[in-house]
Structure formats: structure tokens, C-alpha cells
Amino acid sequence: MSKLTKNQKLASGKIENGKTYTLKEASALVKEITLTKFDASVDVDVRLGVDPRKANQMVRGVVSLPHGTGKVTRVLALCTPDKEAEAKAAGADYVGLDEYVEKIKGGWTDIDIIITMPSIMGKIGALGRILGPRGLMPNPKSGTVTNDIGKAVEEVKQGKIDFKVDKTGIVHSSVGKSSFDASKIYDNAREFISTLIKLKPSAAKGTYLKSIYLSSTMSPGIKIDPKSVED
Numbered sequence: 001m002s003k004l005t006k007n008q009k010l011a012s013g014k015i016e017n018g019k020t021y022t023l024k025e026a027s028a029l030v031k032e033i034t035l036t037k038f039d040a041s042v043d044v045d046v047r048l049g050v051d052p053r054k055a056n057q058m059v060r061g062v063v064s065l066p067h068g069t070g071k072v073t074r075v076l077a078l079c080t081p082d083k084e085a086e087a088k089a090a091g092a093d094y095v096g097l098d099e100y101v102e103k104i105k106g107g108w109t110d111i112d113i114i115i116t117m118p119s120i121m122g123k124i125g126a127l128g129r130i131l132g133p134r135g136l137m138p139n140p141k142s143g144t145v146t147n148d149i150g151k152a153v154e155e156v157k158q159g160k161i162d163f164k165v166d167k168t169g170i171v172h173s174s175v176g177k178s179s180f181d182a183s184k185i186y187d188n189a190r191e192f193i194s195t196l197i198k199l200k201p202s203a204a205k206g207t208y209l210k211s212i213y214l215s216s217t218m219s220p221g222i223k224i225d226p227k228s229v230e231d
Contacts, residue, residue, distance in 0.1 A: 014029065014032055014033050015029070015033065015220060015222060019223070020223050020225045021222055021223065021224055021225065021228075022224070022225055023186060023189060023224050023225075023228045023229055024182075024186055024228070026189075026214040026222040026224050027182045027183070027186035027189060027214070028182040030042055030214050030215065030216050030219065030222060031178055031182055033216070033219045033220065034178040034216040034217075034219050035219075036216075036217060039070070039177045039178060039179045040177065040178040040216040040217035040218065040219070041070075041174045041176075041177060041178075041217050042174065042175055042176045042177060042178055042180070042185055042189075042214065042216045043172060043173065043174050043175065043214070043215055043216065043217075044172070044173055044175050044192055044193065044212065044213070044214055045171075045172050045213045045215070045221070046170065046172075046193065046209060046211070046212050047169055047170050047209075047210040047211040047212075048169050048170070048171060048204070048208060048209065048210060049169070049204055049205075049207045049208050049209075049210050050208075051169070052165050052166065052167055052168075052169055053167070054203065056201055056202075056203040057204050058164075058165065059164070059165040059171065059196065059199050059200075059201065060142075060163070060165070060199075061141075061162070061163060061195060061196075061199050062142055062143055062160060062161065062162045062163075063160070063161060063163070063191060063192055063195040064155060064158065064159055064160045065159040065160075065161065065175060065188040065191055065192065066159075066184075066188060066191055067159065067176065067184040067187060067188055068158060068159030068176075069159055069161065069174050069175070069176060069177075070176050070177035070179070070180060071112075071174065073112045073113060073156055074093045074094075074110070074112045074113075075091070075092045075093050075094070075111070075112070075113050075114075075115060075153055075156055075157065076092070076093065076095075076100060076111045076113070076114045076115070077092040077094070077095045077096075077114075077115050077116070077153055078096070078097050078100060078101070078114060078115070078116040078117075078120065078123075078124060078138075079096075079097065079115075079116065079117055079120070079149050080119070080120065081097075083117065083149045083150075084096070087149045087150060089150065090149070090150040090151070090153035090154045090157070091153055092115070092153045093111070094111065097123070098123075101123055101127065104127050104130055105126075105127065105130070107130070109130065109134055109136060111136065113136070113144065113156055114131070114136050114137075114138050114144060115138065115145075115146070115149060115152045115153055115156065116138045116144065116145055117145070117146065117147055117149065118140075118145055118146075118147065121138070121145060124137075124138060139162075141162075142162035143155070143160070143162070144162075161173060163192075171196060173192055175188040175189045175192055176188050176189075178216050178217075185214075189214060193209075193212065193226075193229045194229060196209070197209070197229070209226040211223065212224040212226055212229075
């Protein structure tokens with residue numbers, strides 16, 4: 001087992017053993033225990049009481065974080081020529097169709113999200129083997145397959161993210177940066193967790209929010225009391 005670095009020891013020392021924090025307390029504490037020289041991401045990990053292997057217990061959705069993620073999201077809009085101006089005006093970094101389909105076939109994936117239209121999903125379906133493993137495949141459920149290209153691009157640029165429970169029952173998401181005020185981290189994390197609560201499958205029995213942890217890049221996790229999200 002590797003030894004803790006000096007900074008990791010300092011960070012761990014600020015977290016009381018066995019204590020469960022409120023979301024507000026954790027939002028302030030995560031800034032104190034972030035000792036990286038760069039602007040670290042702040043992440044939330046939520047273990048849900050669901051069985052992701054069952055279709056009626058799958059949890060997937062989208063949320064617009066009030067203060068954005070703090071990250072620069074590179075957006076590719078794959079659209080018909082009549083929609084290109086709309087996509088560019090909304091802030092898409094790359095706009096086009098056939099030329100980008102060919103670039104992706106050649107291995108180019110230097111983007112964070114792809115937004116496209118229902119009418120051209122046939123062309124994009126052939127890119128599934130490349131885009132799927134990288135989490136870049138557009139999906140109507142996440143709002144990335146739509147005829148309202150401009151609105152979709154704008155929402156993503158402003159902090160809209162999509163999420164999906166993994167095979168172990170955990171949902172993970174970035175909810176900001178360590179440079180954010182504690183109140184902004186709180187607002188974003190609360191919005192994310194509240195959205196998860198609304199998406200509870202009717203087939204899920206027992207405790208739904210099994211555990212919640214807030215952390216930043218390279219920091220230990222802070223355990224949060226699920227009830228504090230309602231405060």
C-alpha cells in the first residue's frame with residue numbers, strides 16, 4: 001500500500017473519522033482539503049439502491065447545474081446545412097456533417113459531446129464502435145438528438161450534463177471546481193442529487209440513496225447525510 005503524501009495527510013486530518021457531514025458542511029470542507037496546485041474538479045458519487053441489470057431500475061437523466069461545471073465543454077454539432085448558422089451562434093466549437101463523420105472514422109474524437117438531429121442518426125449509427133466506448137454517442141434521452149440544435153448546444157455550454165448509473169449502482173458526476181464558492185458547490189451538488197431523487201424507479205425497494213460522497217481531484221471523500229440535501 002502506498003504511503004500518503006504530506007498534502008494527503010493534511011487533507012485526511014481535516015475529516016473527522018466516522019462523521020457524516022451535511023451537504024453544506026461538505027461543500028465548504030472540500031475546498032479546505034483540496035491542496036492541488038491546479039483548479040481541481042469537485043465530484044459527487046452516489047450509491048443507489050437499485051439493480052442496474054434490470055431495465056426497470058435503470059437510472060439515467062440530465063441536469064442543468066445552476067453554476068455550470070467550470071469546465072470548457074467542446075461541442076460538435078453534426079447537422080444539416082440549414083442548421084449550421086444556428087449551431088455556430090449557440091457556441092458549438094465544430095459544426096458540419098460529412099467531413100466530421102469522416103474525421104471520426106479516422107479516429108478523431110477531440111470533443112466532449114456530440115449534438116445531432118434525428119434525420120441524420122443513420123449516418124452516425126455507423127460510428128457507434130468509436131463513439132460508444134468513449135461515451136460520445138448521441139442519445140435522445142440525454143437531449144443530444146434533437147431538431148432544436150441551437151437550444152441543445154446552448155444548454156450544454158451553460159452546464160447541462162447527462163448521467164447514468166453504472167453497473168455497480170453508482171452515479172458519478174462533476175459538480176464544479178475547487179475555485180467555486182462553497183455556496184455554488186452546494187447549489188450544484190444539491191441540484192444533481194435532487195434530480196436523482198426525482199428519478200427513483202418505482203421498482204426500486206428499500207433505501208434509495210445508500211451513500212453520498214463529495215470529493216475533489218486527489219482528495220479523500222467526505223461522507224454526506226442524504227437527509228441534508230432536503231435542508
